[in-house]
Amino acid sequence: MKVMLDCKEVSRLISDGQDQDLPPAERARMRLHFVMCQTCRDVNEQMGFLRRAMRQMGREEVDDRPEPGKPKA
Numbered sequence: 001m002k003v004m005l006d007c008k009e010v011s012r013l014i015s016d017g018q019d020q021d022l023p024p025a026e027r028a029r030m031r032l033h034f035v036m037c038q039t040c041r042d043v044n045e046q047m048g049f050l051r052r053a054m055r056q057m058g059r060e061e062v063d064d065r066p067e068p069g070k071p072k073a
Contacts, residue, residue, distance in 0.1 A: 005032075007039065010033045010040045011040070014044050
């Protein structure tokens with residue numbers, strides 16, 4: 001196993017890490033790459049922002065639904 005990851009591998013791990021916990025070795029290798037690569041740090045931050053925004057949007061849609069048996073406002 002090579003120690004350093006390239007940007008393509010890191011982008012896959014960023015995506016995978018959004019859906020599941022990464023093994024500790026993978027997380028460590030990704031963090032090492034982040035130390036040296038501003039672009040991948042930015043991508044990681046942007047992916048996190050988008051994920052939080054989508055969750056928030058989903059909560060707002062649920063909050064906007066009328067209660068059963070009550071008419072829409």
